[in-house]
Amino acid sequence: MNKPNRKVLLQLFLSTLYISAFTFGGGFVIITFMKRKFVDALHWIDEQEMLDLAALAQSSPGAIAVNAAILVGWRVAGLAGMIVAVLGTILPPMIVLSVISLFYAAFATNRYVALVLKGMQAGVAAVILDVVLNLGSNVVRTRSVLHMLVMVCAFVATFFFGVNVMIVIFAAGALGVASALVAARRKEGVQ
Amino acid sequence: MIYVKLFLSFLQVGLFSVGGGYAAMPLIQNQVVELNPWLTMQEFTDLITIAEMTPGPIAINSATFVGIRIAGILGAVVATLGCIFPSLILVSLLAYVYYRYKSLSALQSVLASLRPAVVALIASAGLSILLQVLFAGETVALEHLNAVGLALFAAALFALRKFKLNPILVMSLCGVGSLVLGVCLG
The missing domain is CATH 1.10.287 (Helix Hairpins)
Structure with missing residues (x-):
């Protein structure tokens, strides 16, 4: 592995930051974006290896997005790459949630916000149970x-x-x- | 000390959530609602809703939200570090084994048996969120039933199963529906 230069690390950081900031809907989606960026656009990793890294990320405990960032970062630029990729991945959700939690108390007591939140919770329950029905029928199908x-x-x-x-x-x-x-x-x- | 407690709690979330996506949800509920008095079930339900509507893994979202509410910014950092620490160790270890032996079959057969249990755990956490929506923490009885919540839930589930609508869109529509109905019904 070559000594990681600053340009690669910066690009790695900005790529993971961008992917993490615009990925809604969890791990599997983020792997698709990573493949598009690191395999198709930057040619840092070949396709077969990316598929194996995705399988590893899903097999390890923890959040898939973080696991994938660890593997891709390590693969591209060693330890420094790993740290940079993980930071890029966790910073957007940390910043967004910090801001939201600061306003949460005021948020949750506002009548209109509370109404919207209440409705969205019904939606969340439906989304989770929809996923459960899909996963459960996969188990039955085995x-x-x-x-x-x-x-x-x-x-x-x-x-x-x-x-x-x-x-x-x-x-x-x-x-x-x-x-x-x-x-x-x-x-x-x-x- | 609260920082150590936060770190260790989210360490367990990171260590035991296998399978990604919603797998972390039952563990977070266990740590922050049941084992520690950090969030009420209502706040936890709010948290999952917020996590769904914002980018990033549920576990990282939750670590930041809970950490900051319990012990400020430093709490958020400590909880998030706890959450990713097991990944750093275990993923590196697995990657080493993978590059050495190029085989994942034993690992995947263990995962295959874990999967049904994880599905059950997600189902259990999802149902407790549904109960929160329908009965808002009251006993499960008809007179406590939130009819608007039930209608929105049923409509959302129908839209997801029948038309495969985007989840974020479904949740946003539910939010709008609830606002309109709430304002109209007073």
Whole structure:
């Protein structure tokens, strides 16, 4: 990796800043924008590698946009690139939310703002449940009884019994490791 | 100390939210509404609404919003750092493994089993937001039902499923609808 020069770092910072400031709707959208910028426009990363980086960003815990920035920044300009790309990604939401939270108290008590916010909340609930219906039907479509059982149990545990979400994630992760091990052993047995 | 608490809480959000998008939402609710008295359910619902309407990941939006309300600008910075810290470590580690072995299949099979649980957690958090919209924290009973909220929710869900309208557009229309109805009905 070449010693990162200032011009590349500046361009990396401005690109991630721009992408982050204009991306509504989360991780998957931001990866598309990154591909357009870093693969198609700047030719810093080739397409196949970008797809792999996207898979890595989605597989790691944490926000996909931040994970993708870490990977792209590192790939383009090492540690300095990583820091610059992450800063570019988190600064726009931090600034916007800081400003909003300063006005929030005045905001939320205004009758008209409260009405708009209340209506948008009904919209948010619909958006989230729409996503859940899509994701849930994908799980059902795998026809894996185990996965459907995990989904139902996890829902009942958190919604009706208030089980801590971290416990649910731990349990599902442990189950995943166990089933991966079983699958690997079966494969060995066949060969 | 509040800064340490904020850092550790959002560290857990960053560490346990797998799968991106809404995956962080149930964890944020757990940390800032249930485990710590930082936001009421109403404020959390407002926060998710604001996060949806502004750019950036929900987790970063929430870390900034909660941090600044609890402990000012420094609180926002500390919470955000906590949120991205696990990513910095784990993503680097995974990238190292990936460039070394060029294989992600074991990781992806573990993720495949996590996914149904994450869907269930998002469903649970989404339903608690819907209950907040419909009953505003009151007990779930017909006399507390917010009819306007129910109508807007049903219309929005229909528009999303049937016509695949853009979510930001749907939310904005709901906001406008609520304003018009609220002013007309008094």
